[in-house]
Amino acid sequence: MTSIIDHQSPTKSSPHPDNVKIIKKVLNGYVGFANLPKQWHRKSVRRGFNLNIMAIGESGLGKSTLINTLFNKNIMNKDGKGDYNEFSLNGVNEDQLNEEENNNNEQVDKNGFDSNVKIINTQAEIEEDGVKLKVNVITAPGFGESINNIDSWKPIVDEINNRFNSYLEAESRINRSTIIDNRIHAFLYFIEPTGHSLRSLDIEIMKQVHEKVNLIPIIAKSDTLTDEEIQQFKSSILADIEHQNIKIFKPSIYNDDEETLNNTKNLIDTFPFAVIGSTKEVQTIDGRLVRGRKYPWGIIEVDNENHNDFVLLRQLLIRNFLEELKENTSKNLYENYRTEKLKKMGIEQDNSVFKEFDPLARQEEERQLHEAKLSKMEQEMKSVFQQKVSEKEKKLQRSEADLFARHKEMKDKLTKQIKLLEEKKLQLEKQKLLPQEPTTTTTTTQKSRKGFLR
Numbered sequence: 001m002t003s004i005i006d007h008q009s010p011t012k013s014s015p016h017p018d019n020v021k022i023i024k025k026v027l028n029g030y031v032g033f034a035n036l037p038k039q040w041h042r043k044s045v046r047r048g049f050n051l052n053i054m055a056i057g058e059s060g061l062g063k064s065t066l067i068n069t070l071f072n073k074n075i076m077n078k079d080g081k082g083d084y085n086e087f088s089l090n091g092v093n094e095d096q097l098n099e100e101e102n103n104n105n106e107q108v109d110k111n112g113f114d115s116n117v118k119i120i121n122t123q124a125e126i127e128e129d130g131v132k133l134k135v136n137v138i139t140a141p142g143f144g145e146s147i148n149n150i151d152s153w154k155p156i157v158d159e160i161n162n163r164f165n166s167y168l169e170a171e172s173r174i175n176r177s178t179i180i181d182n183r184i185h186a187f188l189y190f191i192e193p194t195g196h197s198l199r200s201l202d203i204e205i206m207k208q209v210h211e212k213v214n215l216i217p218i219i220a221k222s223d224t225l226t227d228e229e230i231q232q233f234k235s236s237i238l239a240d241i242e243h244q245n246i247k248i249f250k251p252s253i254y255n256d257d258e259e260t261l262n263n264t265k266n267l268i269d270t271f272p273f274a275v276i277g278s279t280k281e282v283q284t285i286d287g288r289l290v291r292g293r294k295y296p297w298g299i300i301e302v303d304n305e306n307h308n309d310f311v312l313l314r315q316l317l318i319r320n321f322l323e324e325l326k327e328n329t330s331k332n333l334y335e336n337y338r339t340e341k342l343k344k345m346g347i348e349q350d351n352s353v354f355k356e357f358d359p360l361a362r363q364e365e366e367r368q369l370h371e372a373k374l375s376k377m378e379q380e381m382k383s384v385f386q387q388k389v390s391e392k393e394k395k396l397q398r399s400e401a402d403l404f405a406r407h408k409e410m411k412d413k414l415t416k417q418i419k420l421l422e423e424k425k426l427q428l429e430k431q432k433l434l435p436q437e438p439t440t441t442t443t444t445t446q447k448s449r450k451g452f453l454r
């Protein structure tokens with residue numbers, strides 16, 4: 001049965017958190033996308049895979065033997081060097097550093113610190129059922145061998161950093177299509193099977209690298225301890241790791257099928273793996289030929305889960321979680337390193353550059369601009385209104401004063417007229433009261449008559 005998302009058909013719909021209706025349907029004919037994993041598979045097979053493992057631990061702890069056992073091939077020679085293609089990366093430039101190694105087998109760091117620790121990169125290409133895997137095994141001969149082991153972790157940390165740096169540099173180039181990933185994908189730390197607890201050197205190196213690599217601590221040569229001792233040693237190591245806040249690689253638990261889920265949980269519960277290594281085949285009492293180690297009292301089988309945790313380590317490193325190791329290196333460990341490095345160089349991400357491309361931020365910016373424009377317009381209108389009101393007020397005040405003045409003027413005029421009239425009235429009344437002179441009156445009458453007659 002094939003599931004598809006159908007946005008058109010309303011039938012058999014079920015609600016989805018994002019309001020997208022998901023309809024499961026059986027296809028009537030073959031479309032072809034079921035072939036995608038095969039396409040991916042073909043592409044991956046053509047390109048091949050690569051894995052960079054750093055195997056660190058004191059000399060003689062069985063590092064080379066375990067690597068050879070893991071890949072079932074004699075990758076590492078007895079002296080710790082590879083069987084072919086051996087070179088020292090020592091960081092970025094192979095040629096330059098090979099030359100450096102030829103000149104002086106010992107590294108001298110920038111602080112003038114002489115270290116007996118060398119970094120050796122052994123490369124091998126292996127093939128299984130037509131699938132190619134390029135393996136780089138990085139070892140550090142000389143680690144933990146000095147009388148004073150302070151700083152013996154330094155060349156190792158430098159190597160991890162240099163590999164990050166060369167990747168960062170390659171990423172910044174114009175042509176990024178052929179970046180070779182030399183970053184460390186897994187850091188196998190070999191713990192001496194003392195049965196006690198971690199030593200200060202173990203804690204120091206793990207603390208120095210745990211934020212840069214997928215740290216996988218393993219108990220080396222675990223056949224030298226009894227089952228009980230192994231269990232006690234494991235608890236003591238885990239307690240130390242927790243106490244020191246050291247991060248170790250833990251595969252993610254997804255909603256896989258029950259078998260995968262249980263398998264992953266079993267891997268985590270068995271940490272740290274107690275392993276043995278051997279590429280030699282030995283015969284068991286029941287006649288089987290197995291990879292293992294033969295002792296006078298019996299045989300320890302490499303590939304037997306009841307004898308040691310080698311099978312689980314191989315599952316974690318190669319069979320089930322190789323891609324997760326690489327993804328965690330790239331997405332988390334390298335990203336953190338890159339961010340820190342760029343910050344130290346004073347390069348900070350200018351988020352305002354990305355604002356343009358963020359529609360929400362852009363919308364918010366536009367809204368703020370619009371609001372600012374509106375409030376400016378409102379202010380302008382208010383001030384115009386106030387100006388007009390005050391002008392009108394002044395005009396009214398002026399006309400009021402005018403009216404008042406005119407009113408006063410008229411009032412004064414009228415008062416004057418009243419005064420004059422009253423004076424006249426008084427005069428007339430006075431004249432009225434005076435005795436009448438007849439002559440004058442006759443003359444006046446005569447005169448008027450005369451006039452009238454004319």
Ligand SMILES: Nc1nc2c(ncn2[C@@H]2O[C@H](COP(=O)(O)OP(=O)(O)OP(=O)(O)O)[C@@H](O)[C@H]2O)c(=O)[nH]1
Nearest residue numbers: 058059060061062063064065079080221275276277
């Ligand atoms: N008992 C026991 N011996 C082992 C085991 N693995 C390796 N050896 C033996 O330990 C010795 C050293 O093994 P190597 O693999 O060369 O150790 P190494 O860590 O690579 O050593 P250097 O390259 O010198 O750092 C050899 O004699 C191995 O046979 C193991 O799981 N158990």
Ligand SMILES: [Mg+2]
Nearest residue numbers: 063064079080
């Ligand atoms: Mg070796």
